[in-house]
Amino acid sequence: MALNQRLHVSRSPPSQEQSGGGEPCDSFTDLNLSHCFMGTSLYVRLLLYTRDNLDCGREINHQHPASQPLFNLSRPSAFVIHGYRPTGAPPIWIDHLVRLLAEQQDMNVIVVDWNKGAANLNYFIAVAYTREAAHNLTGFIMTMEEEGASLSSVHLIGVSLGAHLAGFVGANLEGRIGRITGLDPAGPMFTSASPEERLDPSDAMFVDVLHTDMNSFGLRGAHGHIDFYANGGADQPGCPKTIFAGKSYFVCDHQRSMFLYLCALNRTCSLTGYPCSSYSDFLDGRCLQCEAFRPASCPVLGYDFSRWAEPLLRLGQTRVFFSTTASLPYRKLSYRVDMVTWNQYLRWGVVYIRLHSGRSFTEARIDHKLYRLEQYTSTRLLAQFDEDLQPVQKISIRINTGNVIGPRYKIRLLRIRFTPLDQPERPLICRFDIIMEENMEVAFRPLPCDSRL
Incomplete structure (x- = not known):
């Protein structure tokens, strides 16, 4: 038929x-x-x-x-x-x-x-x-x-x-x-x-x-x-x-x-x-x-x-x-984050990054794995934020190593660079030579990547 x-x-x-x-x-x-x-x-x-x-x-x-x-x-x-x-x-x-x-x-x-x-x-x-x-x-x-x-x-x-x-x-x-x-x-x-x-x-x-x-x-x-x-x-x-x-x-x-x-x-x-x-x-x-x-x-x-x-x-x-957020409009704001570390002692940790604009902030928790941080190590991260805050006036970062006893070791970032993935027309932002302690948040003002001032 x-x-x-x-x-x-x-x-x-x-x-x-x-x-x-x-x-x-x-x-x-x-x-x-x-x-x-x-x-x-x-x-x-x-x-x-x-x-x-x-x-x-x-x-x-x-x-x-x-x-x-x-x-x-x-x-x-x-x-x-x-x-x-x-x-x-x-x-x-x-x-x-x-x-x-x-x-x-x-x-x-x-x-x-x-x-x-x-x-x-x-x-x-x-x-x-x-x-x-x-x-x-x-x-x-x-x-x-x-x-x-x-x-x-x-x-x-x-x-x-x-x-x-x-x-x-x-x-x-x-x-x-x-x-x-x-x-x-x-x-x-x-x-x-x-x-x-x-x-x-x-x-x-x-x-x-x-x-x-x-x-x-x-x-x-x-x-x-x-x-x-x-x-x-x-x-x-x-x-x-x-x-x-x-x-x-x-x-x-x-x-x-x-x-x-x-x-x-x-x-x-x-x-x-x-x-x-x-x-x-x-x-x-x-x-x-x-x-x-x-x-x-x-x-x-x-x-x-x-x-x-x-x-x-x-x-x-x-x-x-x-990746998406839990609700409309579902879109996450993504940055490729490249870090170069120069700390004396080998540390393993997860990374938390916050973008601040005025009194508002949005946080990316890059905690699906432990990252190796040691002398002159390049590390690439994908940081995804639930909100697109502009302009980014301040960035704060915390590296959680899980160390709860004993001294807090220093972690030195020779350079951290943020490359916007969803908005390629936006400029790259950087910061150079940051000294921080494990498990402690440090904040800094982002700079254009062609500037070291």
């Missing part, structure tokens, strides 16, 4: 919400726990939003997409594909994502509503439905192509289980889709899957993936041309660490991928990824350059990847890492 003959064509019930012309809007399927307990069978609906109807979805006929007058096949099309819905409620982020996508460019935004199918208490049933839903969506996109749409202008954005669904669609179309974005692809049932059984780079001309919960509901590894790992791709700042927090303990890290993506689309946070072999190496300051992407800068999470697509396709699979 042909794919487009297998599609479920649905007619949604009238909504309370109406368009300007008085015509009822088509809304995302809203279910509840009783549906999930009883189980739902797959039923795929496609809801169209454009700049002309952002507040009022229009359901598209699967077999005749051009019959929907707002659906312009000459425009790019972005398909938003949700994941597992154990409560049956619509995703809270749908409306926000639709609006932000429409702001990027004039496009068709199509919400793939497979809530009937995804809403099952039995996760394994929802996983099984992803293949059938992918066949449905594949048939629709093939019909689009037959009616004049270009596959290279199709962008699938899949969330969790929806990321693998998007990958199945891409594989069905032999990787001819322009782009797939996977937001924390689901891990359960896919951990040991082969590339044919999950999202992988061959599913589209360009695949970008964001990881936020690899140690629980997300999938470990690299599965795109570029994989972004927020805070290492696992535990996210601000998320509960104990089960006593209730539902949030289970979903917070996994959902953070969507909130980071929304923030990136909204351009309120610029989240730069640094190519590196591991998050530990990134935190050690070993991966703070992006020569392979020049003349472009390091890759930035978001919608427009035109600057980085060519080098990424040339490099193959690339892993990039970044």
Whole structure:
């Protein structure tokens, strides 16, 4: 049977919400726990939003997409594909994502509503439905192509289980889709899957993936041309660490991928990824350059990847890492800090740095490892601050060695240099010949690096 003959064509019930012309809007399927307990069978609906109807979805006929007058096949099309819905409620982020996508460019935004199918208490049933839903969506996109749409202008954005669904669609179309974005692809049932059984780079001309919960509901590894790992791709700042927090303990890290993506689309946070072999190496300051992407800068999470697509396709699979704060706008201010020490006795310690502006300050705790401090040793650190305080009027530094008894040893810094990573137009700031005691804070006024006064 042909794919487009297998599609479920649905007619949604009238909504309370109406368009300007008085015509009822088509809304995302809203279910509840009783549906999930009883189980739902797959039923795929496609809801169209454009700049002309952002507040009022229009359901598209699967077999005749051009019959929907707002659906312009000459425009790019972005398909938003949700994941597992154990409560049956619509995703809270749908409306926000639709609006932000429409702001990027004039496009068709199509919400793939497979809530009937995804809403099952039995996760394994929802996983099984992803293949059938992918066949449905594949048939629709093939019909689009037959009616004049270009596959290279199709962008699938899949969330969790929806990321693998998007990958199945891409594989069905032999990787001819322009782009797939996977937001924390689901891990359960896919951990040991082969590339044919999950999202992988061959599913589209360009695949970008964001990881936020690899140690629980997300999938470990690299599965795109570029994989972004927020805070290492696992535990996210601000998320509960104990089960006593209730539902949030289970979903917070996994959902953070969507909130980071929304923030990136909204351009309120610029989240730069640094190519590196591991998050530990990134935190050690070993991966703070992006020569392979020049003349472009390091890759930035978001919608427009035109600057980085060519080098990424040339490099193959690339892993990039970044850190965030616990809340909006998520962005950390990063400095590369280079120190040259000249203390007489070998000391090991962690470093605390504060930037002061007026009465305000922000602190970076570089405490993930002990640093070796001895005579004429160059040490590079990555200092990440939660706030961007300007102008920096004072810097204070403390080196904690853990020594609580006995004399405090002197630590001499021949030079300390701060290189702003996120704001390269800002000048480098330095200080020379600082004498300090271990475990004691010392403050100084930063100077331009070409000055020793």
